[in-house]
Each structure stands twice: as C-alpha cells, then as structure tokens.
Amino acid sequence: MRTFQSLAELPPMVGQEVAVSDWTTVTQHQVDLFAEATGDHQWIHVDEERAKQGPFGATIAHGFLTLSLIPKFFDSAFEVRDTKMGVNYGLNRVRFTGPVPVGSRLRGRFKLLEAKALEGNGWQMTWQVTIEREGTDKPVCVAESISRRYA
Secondary structure, three states: OEEEOOHHHOHHHOOOEEEEOOOEEOOHHHHHHHHHHHOOOOHHHHOHHHHHOOOOOOOEOOHHHHHHOHHHHHHHHEEEOOOOEEEEEEEEEEEEOOOOEOOOEEEEEEEEEEEEEEOOOEEEEEEEEEEEEOOOOOOOEEEEEEEEEEO
C-alpha cells in the first residue's frame, strides 16, 4: 500500500500510475449474493452445472460486480492520511473487456487523470482504473472513476 501524508501530494501525479491494489479472489458466494441483491440471476453467473457447458467453462462474475470492487481496490492500493472523508462521485466511462470466471484473482491499477480543487478543503480526482485478472494480459474492466476527498 502506498501512503500519502496529504491531499496536496496527489495533484502533481496527474498522468501517472499512482498505485496498484492487492489481489482479491472472486468467489461463487460473492456472485450469488450479488445476484440476490440485483435480481440478475442469469445462468452464466449462478448455474454452475449449465455454465460448465457455456462459452467460459464456468460461472463468471457479473460485470457490475467486477466494477463494484473498485472501492475495495482503492482501500488496498493507497491511503491519504490527512483526509476526513472520501466519497464516490461517479463514473465517466466503463468497459467490460473480458470475462471474470469464478475463482479469478483481480487487482486494480490506478492512474490519476485529473485533480481539481474543491471548496471546503477538498479535491475531485478522476482515476483510470484498470482491473486485471491474474494470468491474462488483457484487463477485464477499464473505468474512469471520480472521487472526492476532503481534508
């Protein structure tokens, strides 16, 4: 994990990769819970027997489940010590570029694209988040995530 003492250390890093998260394993239990929470019970996600005969040979994570791991990746990639609060402000672009078979290990790479000062002692930052699957060269998701942090 990379540590920054203050928010002021981040704006000079625009255009650079700032941090890489720890790996996390996607489990069938997570996929099943996500299906329950969202109502998306498509067989490719939840029917392990049928999915064995499908195009990926196993169940795969929902794209939005993969996307929802971004906060977890942020937490293990870096911290900013002088912040009181951080919030998710939204997304600009999201592309699901590859499947995530259950059992895959994923991590996030964070490149700072933009940093703007906000009133109230804060910063809005736009991050390119590239989610990688261990053992493959192609990312499984690329997204622009916008966050706000306040000191």
